[in-house]
Amino acid sequence: MATSPTATESRGAAADAPPEAEGPLFPELVGAAPPSPAGPIEAAELATLATVPTVPLPKVAQTLRFSMRQIEFVFKGRRELGEVFRMRGVIPGGPVITSHPDHVRSLFTAKPEQAPSLTGESPLRPILGPNSVLTAVGPRHMRQRKLLLPPFHGEAIAQYTAMIADAAEREIDRWPVGEPLALAPRMQAITLDVIMAGIFGVEGRPAPGTPEAALRTAVRKTVAASTWPTSQLTELLHVGREEAMGPLKFGLAMLDRPLYAVIRQRRRATDLDARRDILSILLQARTEEGEALDDKELRDELLTLVLAGHETTANSLAWAWERLVRNPEPHAALVEAVRRDEDAEERVEATIVETMRSRPVIPIIGRRVQVPWRLGDHGVEPGTAIAMSILLVHHREDVYPDPFAFRPERFLGRKPGTYEWIPFGGGIRRCLGAALAMAEQRVVLTAMARRLDLLPDRPAPERAMHRNVTMIPARGARVVIAAKHD
Numbered sequence: 001m002a003t004s005p006t007a008t009e010s011r012g013a014a015a016d017a018p019p020e021a022e023g024p025l026f027p028e029l030v031g032a033a034p035p036s037p038a039g040p041i042e043a044a045e046l047a048t049l050a051t052v053p054t055v056p057l058p059k060v061a062q063t064l065r066f067s068m069r070q071i072e073f074v075f076k077g078r079r080e081l082g083e084v085f086r087m088r089g090v091i092p093g094g095p096v097i098t099s100h101p102d103h104v105r106s107l108f109t110a111k112p113e114q115a116p117s118l119t120g121e122s123p124l125r126p127i128l129g130p131n132s133v134l135t136a137v138g139p140r141h142m143r144q145r146k147l148l149l150p151p152f153h154g155e156a157i158a159q160y161t162a163m164i165a166d167a168a169e170r171e172i173d174r175w176p177v178g179e180p181l182a183l184a185p186r187m188q189a190i191t192l193d194v195i196m197a198g199i200f201g202v203e204g205r206p207a208p209g210t211p212e213a214a215l216r217t218a219v220r221k222t223v224a225a226s227t228w229p230t231s232q233l234t235e236l237l238h239v240g241r242e243e244a245m246g247p248l249k250f251g252l253a254m255l256d257r258p259l260y261a262v263i264r265q266r267r268r269a270t271d272l273d274a275r276r277d278i279l280s281i282l283l284q285a286r287t288e289e290g291e292a293l294d295d296k297e298l299r300d301e302l303l304t305l306v307l308a309g310h311e312t313t314a315n316s317l318a319w320a321w322e323r324l325v326r327n328p329e330p331h332a333a334l335v336e337a338v339r340r341d342e343d344a345e346e347r348v349e350a351t352i353v354e355t356m357r358s359r360p361v362i363p364i365i366g367r368r369v370q371v372p373w374r375l376g377d378h379g380v381e382p383g384t385a386i387a388m389s390i391l392l393v394h395h396r397e398d399v400y401p402d403p404f405a406f407r408p409e410r411f412l413g414r415k416p417g418t419y420e421w422i423p424f425g426g427g428i429r430r431c432l433g434a435a436l437a438m439a440e441q442r443v444v445l446t447a448m449a450r451r452l453d454l455l456p457d458r459p460a461p462e463r464a465m466h467r468n469v470t471m472i473p474a475r476g477a478r479v480v481i482a483a484k485h486d
């Protein structure tokens, strides 16, 4: 039975983790941040607080460094200016960057009208359009979110497990032994099949010649093209814009054609009420005034779900293996737990949680405060964009001692903290696909640990590359399969 949207909203970031058993096995591996007051304040209080220090570089230099080398930029900012600092970039009115869990809590639990999401201003907006659950703000966002929560709820997702396992086994069967293999595109093939099945109700890979098959090809081409340097430039030029231009406009047309064809074909279906896929649910949805979604609104929503719903998960899985093959102890512990079936679920969960801590695929998210806001000793004016650096929160020495080490044991017998572990964001904008992403990672990680003996192709860790709003392994998480088991 599906839980009501309200109950689902209140579950918090740790909701997908297993219940705490006998307490943490390694209590020293997770700590706490000292308290720091944060939240909306009166103008009079704002006047008494310190102003936020700014990165002392010209605006253009900051913008370029942030988009090319976000990791170095934010760590340097925190080291030299403190926990709260301001950068000048393409986003107007800030952003001020913070990494304190109490500040995060103040933004996640704020009234939506006091701290709306920045996604409507992000480089995603010209791609996804203004109508999707990700880019809309205010009442429109809440309406879309309510509509989409039930099909993405944990129990609805449970029915996908067998399908995810099939997609994973089919992929693993195809992989070559003894030669370098980039895992990210392979993971993407699995997660794209899964999301297409959930959204369009396609079983397995869509049949050749159908609009769904054309859409799948177009999505794969678009994602592959987005690593080109020209795409990064295009992306920069689009920050703060509402409409796509130039090559991006052309690329979108390639996606839109098959997507509108799928919508038109499905509108003609006579069995909509018997179908459980998301497109059919959206086609039957009505607003309080009884209006249906038009084609453009459907297009924005579907494209959001396809794009948000597969690349992130694929790269999180790719990072898991990039880390595991370079960390022999946790790697061996995972393989042993899975193959012997001893505490396997807990080990798999801890491995995923630690991967998402140390390599969050979305490294930064933001809100724009509409009233004066306190962030520890500092105050910011209404209209300021506040970015929560997920990367910095996850690398606090006080919360995660030895933060750069990959230690899944941190999370054995311990749930991750709602405001300390935030790879899926939080509050009313928390990732809608979190339960699906966790289910996919559990199934695929387990299947790979059971069947494959993996080695790194090179000893050096892979660098992080920033693509659109994501942070992905620069060489696609290359490994060599030393042996494959049935």
Ligand code: HEM
Residues within 6 Å of the ligand: 117, 133, 134, 135, 145, 304, 305, 306, 308, 309, 310, 312, 313, 314, 316, 360, 361, 362, 365, 366, 422, 423, 424, 425, 426, 427, 428, 429, 430, 431, 432, 433, 434, 436, 437
């Ligand atoms: C490992 C995989 C994933 C990661 C790391 C991830 C991360 C995130 C983050 C950080 C946010 C923004 C939250 C905020 O601003 O507070 C978000 C939002 C969202 N994600 Fe995911 N995501 C993943 C997988 C998925 C999947 C599988 C879907 C499936 C459809 C999905 C759909 C969405 C949607 C629709 C939103 C917007 C929610 C809203 O604004 O109300 N994501 N995700």
